Amino acid sequence: MTFGIGAAVLVGWTLGVDAMQRLALGSVHMLPITAVTFIIAAISLWMQRVTARDTGHQWLVARGLALLVLAIGLVTLMERVLGWNAGIDTLFFRDTLRRLPYQPIGRMATNTAFTFTLVGAALFLLDGQTRRVRFIAHWFSTLGIIIAVLALIGHLYGATAFFQMDAAAAMAVSTACAFFTLSVGILSARPNASWAGRIVSRTGTGMLARRLLLALTIVPVVLGWLYLLAREAQVVSREAGVAILVVVVMAIQLTVLLRAAAIVQRGERAQALALENAAAARDEAQQANRAKNDFLAVMSHELRTPLNAIIGYGSLLGDGIPDPVTAGQRRQIERIGVSARHLLALIDEVLTLSRLDLGRERITPTPIDVATLVEEAAAMMEPEARKKGLTLSLVLPVEAVSMVSDAGKLRQALVNLLGNAVKFTDRGEVCIRALAEQEGEEVVFEIEDSGIGIAPQHLPRVFDAFWQVDQAPTRRVGGTGLGLHVTRRLVRLLGGDVSARSVAGQGSCFTIRMSRAWWGVTEDAHDVERESTEAVAEVVS
Known part of the structure; x- marks a missing residue:
């Protein structure tokens, strides 16, 4: 989506379509250098969609593009702070940019440059060697989301301070949307290593977090916007509007709380039922195992008696009792004895194992x-x-x-x-x-x-x-x-x-x-x- 926003804006600048330069959102344009940087960042993120070092040269190229995004953000930030001109602002569509009121010509806003610095660093550190480095990358992305959301709320409520830090430049709505999607994409690329993993998780925690996310983020913003519309239309007084807003927010939060409690309760009931079923299954398995061991013990004892008789009578026959035997017969009798003793040893092993399983093996120190x-x-x-x-x-x-x-x-x-x-x-x-x-x-x-x-x-x-x-x-x-x-x-x-x-x-x-x-x-x-x-x-x- 970030790539699409940047590409659409560049097409707008190429064709000279004002609405496409703004994506028909607000009155602030996304500048060409901003659109190009978004495209570079999106490509870097796409190339890092799998774990680092699994893609060889592709991963190295992705890190190089991330460094380029970081460099563009830092250079522009230094231009704003120190007042010097590196010449990157007017690399694209210089003549067209001169007709716009942004000063210096073609230079992105300070908050835009700062956010590019954050997301560029996050892309570069996404697969850092240590956990601390990856932690920094995830929180840089989180700051990018916060800045983007503040800009969007500022545009929605008309709070200029939320999206404009410079006298003649501001973060466009389309720019804020692109930053939001890019930062979310960075977090989603490695969800298990960031707080985003708790939201996208398929566990009960993830499901509950996703259900609460809408009520705790979008709903308050919409209610605030409706309050401002009502005030502009003079439908309610300031005091009444604030009171209504508070009551509605309390009602929504209470509903969300009860809903969350119901979800947790269902999960606890399901867990309790699963534990009961597991206990019942374990008891059945133990009973079956005891029955098996009893059967083995009984059968082993029953087999020992005839085997001992075979071994005993074979020994007597080998000794020439009651009648002498030939050398060939003696060899056959010896083989019978070897096989019988081997089988008796196996039965003894099974008997010992069954006694151990049943807890009947006695110890005499x-x-x-x-x-x-x-x-x-x-x-x-x-x-x-x-x-x-x-x-x-x-x-x-x-x-x-x-x-x-x-x-x-x-x-x-x-x-x-x-x-x-x-x-x-x-x-x-x-x-x-x-x-x-x-x-x-x-x-x-x-x-x-x-x-x-x-x-x-x-x-x-x-x-x-x-x-x-x-x-x-x-x-x-x-x-x-x-x-x-x-x-x-x-x-x-x-x-x-x-x-x-x-x-x-x-x-x-x-x-x-x-x-x-x-x-x-x-x-x-x-x-x-x-x-x-x-x-x-x-x-x-």
């Missing part, structure tokens, strides 16, 4: 010798490591270190991490270390391997349930993706934490940190543990 605990966990995984040709090494504290915790659950966590390390390591070694840190107040367990490692983008998800680094159906390593998730929940249930660091292709290291002292975590700790599982696992990269 007892004194623990750290070295013995590590040796027991390593002994459970040593056969698997030996089958793959891996070295399973232990690094234990030189002096005896003891702690108080649930030995079974802590051992399960260590075995899970050791099993994971063995599973994803084809050659090299798996090492489990135990050491005391922070003046002996903490015990740290580290399980490090020389396996495939984990890519950095996957580290934040390694403790998520049912998630695996290799998600392909043809992945080389099986599993449900529950092992690390269950391990983390068990460790946190015991008052500790587990983290991971890894380099892809070089191996991984999982660290468990536990307090040596027992801080009173009881069987009710599942409430705290359940809250902690809502957070993202701390992953050390």
Whole structure:
């Protein structure tokens, strides 16, 4: 719109149409240099319609045009203040300008030059490096709006002081309109960084602000104009007119207030209803989750019985009871046992997870010798490591270190991490270390391997349930993706934490940190543990 106003005025000067030079608004003309500057400013704003530096050379050209607008405003302002002539006023239509009463010839008004300085600086600083610079740009634009509105009100009410600062020059109505649209455009270009963002926002705040804007800005101006018309026509006395104006303004403001209150009330009701629906949905989801966990627990127990029987009878058959078996039959029986034990381990993971979800995982704190605990966990995984040709090494504290915790659950966590390390390591070694840190107040367990490692983008998800680094159906390593998730929940249930660091292709290291002292975590700790599982696992990269 600013470009259109400037272009229309230039066409008016070219054709010599007086009405187009004023846009048929008021008696003051928009000067050619003013129209040209508006066109330059509009092009600069259009070229900055997207974020800075996203448009390369276009953004640099836009800033150059903004500097040109700023320079024109500053030079003209200096001409007015210092009384010297830079020659830019009569660059266009010099002979035509001589016939107009403006002095000096073709020079824009002081308030016009000052406003061009503001909007030129705002355009140049629109995408400043710091928040303070952008803040200055937005408030320069706001001042441009204020000056334009004052000029428009001055023309409407006949208040010359609002639009004229010089003896023979003033801000035209068309100029004030162009400044208003240009300044609003600058604010709208980056609405989220200025107060304009609150008005154009699609939130309830924005909707309320837009509804109040008309009543609080346009309506008072119109009422004041009507009052002046009534006074000129001598329809009402001064006192009666002022009284009527005050009453009408109060009535309108009261109406706006009640309307705003109704909007806020509807929003509060909608919010309350949404909260109720969310609470109901959450309760239903929790009930469904409890039902699911109960089902998993029951089914897992039912599956364990026949699986234990399969494992037991398979072991007897492998031992030649009741009749001897051939070597081929023994290999097949061993495969049956491996598959059954694998399935039993998966069922145990599901059982543990369901107990954790239901808060039924009991904690039995007892004194623990750290070295013995590590040796027991390593002994459970040593056969698997030996089958793959891996070295399973232990690094234990030189002096005896003891702690108080649930030995079974802590051992399960260590075995899970050791099993994971063995599973994803084809050659090299798996090492489990135990050491005391922070003046002996903490015990740290580290399980490090020389396996495939984990890519950095996957580290934040390694403790998520049912998630695996290799998600392909043809992945080389099986599993449900529950092992690390269950391990983390068990460790946190015991008052500790587990983290991971890894380099892809070089191996991984999982660290468990536990307090040596027992801080009173009881069987009710599942409430705290359940809250902690809502957070993202701390992953050390």
